[in-house]
Amino acid sequence: MESSDRTATIEEFKADVAFSIGLHSKLDRMLLLFMKRIKSRLGLVDVLTYWQKKQGSWEALSVNQGEITPPKEYAPFVEEVYQDHKDYQILTSPKGSFSYFFLIPNFGVLQLITKFSPLDKATIYGLQPLMIKLAISAILCKRFHRQAEEFNNLLTATEHTTRTTNIVSSISLMTFENFLKCLKEIICYDDTNFSVGAVMLFDFDRFRSVKDYSIFDFNQEILFALKAKLQLILPQNSVIAQVESDILAVLLPNISTNHARATQYVTSLVNAFTAEISNPIVISNRQCLMSFKCGIQTFSAASTNEENKTILSQAIIKQAEFAMDSIHLEQGKSYRFFTKELNAIAVRHRTIDNALQNAIQENELEIFYQPIVNAQEEIIAAEGLLRWNSSELGPISPAEFIPIAEKNGLIIELGYWVLRQVCMRIKENINSKTEKQLKYISANVSGIQFQHHQFGEVVNEILNKYHQSKKHLRIEITESIAVTNLSALEVLIESLGQDGVQFMLDDFGAGQSSLAYIHKLTLHTIKVDMNFVSGVHKSPKKQILCNAISDLCQQMSLECIAEGVEAPADFDYLRSLNIHGFQGFYFFKPLSSDEFHLALKG
The missing domain is CATH 3.30.450.40 (GAF domain)
Structure with missing residues (x-):
């Protein structure tokens, strides 16, 4: 055949x-x-x-x-x-x-x-x-038969079992508050045969980009569809609750006799759910392809008092959340259990969290400046980068403390502090008689800081105080901010643009690149992501991408900056294109304030 x-x-x-x-x-x-x-x-x-x-x-x-x-x-x-x-x-x-x-x-x-x-x-x-x-x-x-059995069992169940069953069965659109109450009850319900349970937190990563272009009813329909798919693979006594607009919590009570078996069982559920949402969800003739991160913590039921139940339930939720936040989807795994290794990281995070609370008051923060050069390797601008040298913990990488600051909300205060420092440095450069005059210094803005309701007002206040910096400050935004807050970003850019502030799109190509928001937003600069830049001299595919981006910038009258230049061969190739600026360790690493001053004098 x-x-x-x-x-x-x-x-x-x-x-x-x-x-x-x-x-x-x-x-x-x-x-x-x-x-x-x-x-x-x-x-x-x-x-x-x-x-x-x-x-x-x-x-x-x-x-x-x-x-x-x-x-x-x-x-x-x-x-x-x-x-x-x-x-x-x-x-x-x-x-x-x-x-x-x-x-x-x-x-x-x-x-x-x-x-x-x-x-x-x-x-x-x-x-x-x-x-x-x-x-x-x-x-x-099986679920049909189980429901019938549960109904019959309710007629003869003990008071404790009846209470637990009532709690577990009220799952339709449970609030997170009721979810916690249910978890507290399950924690102290010790069934000797199946005493291990689990909490799962699902963060639907592409939901934010979907709902930015959608109406409220459409968003709710997506959630209902996701819940329906979860219910297909979860046991009947599961509890599902909505934590945030795009995070669902699942409680699996009494699923196994030990943690190892519970881990295997929950893993099989996650894999089944992955298969369930591998095809697009169709809502009102629109296709939505979803992905998710899932943090999981298993727990053992045991008799305890009311105070300990509250402490234990909150700890389980936080541990599942920490596991969820620690997932990097680019590594190819969409779920993670809270393990001893993660617990050590969590302890480190709590220590950093506590130390960060007083970092500004203790003068432990500093702005380093990484110069941007032209094709002749002359400094034309710089990017302000936040650094922290803790008196308790020593130097801490921004990759470690920035996510923690975003989580605890300190990023808003830190972000405004960075903007003030950058504006002060711009003023110093303008008034200096010995330093080379810069076109601009840029500052990065976190998505959380951007969403702060007073962001535009505070930026205007800073610009009014350091009015000389208005036309020399640039704000760097990431693609994730552009995708998730397009309409609000349009208004903000137009408003601040009237005061001379210009916006740069950072890491272009690293995420959900879209010509739609490049077209809609009044941007001045595109920064090509370092993944396209590194090794470009020997990669025909990267050359095609860099050529296309530089041509796009030229056609749309945008400044083009290549970041992450670390090899002379890459620089030689890139400066043959229509690229206006270059940034990377090949020219300068991030410099302290004193080092930056010397570089501008040189």
């Missing part, structure tokens, strides 16, 4: 079998229909489905025999495939039969038994996507 014919046959087989996966309210009927269809299409000896009744206890359904006790000879393979999350495993019997064990995510294992002739790889791979669909249908069937 030719390859194209073989592919068509496999696709037709998948479509035919997938058709048999319905949303039947009877689990055994739905599974049996699916299994019979597979047995018929592949000419199998038997098909068995295994699922857990409870931890360590399996049920089985056979096409030939109906409900059966799981065969002991297959038990180790079923357990291994399910616990290790293997897509499939093959067992060859001495009697000449072949058994294929396929994982049904978050549900169980499917076993196909053939005699004499093994299945080919194309058929095996064709079956794997069906396992996801089968899992969803099976879970919904």
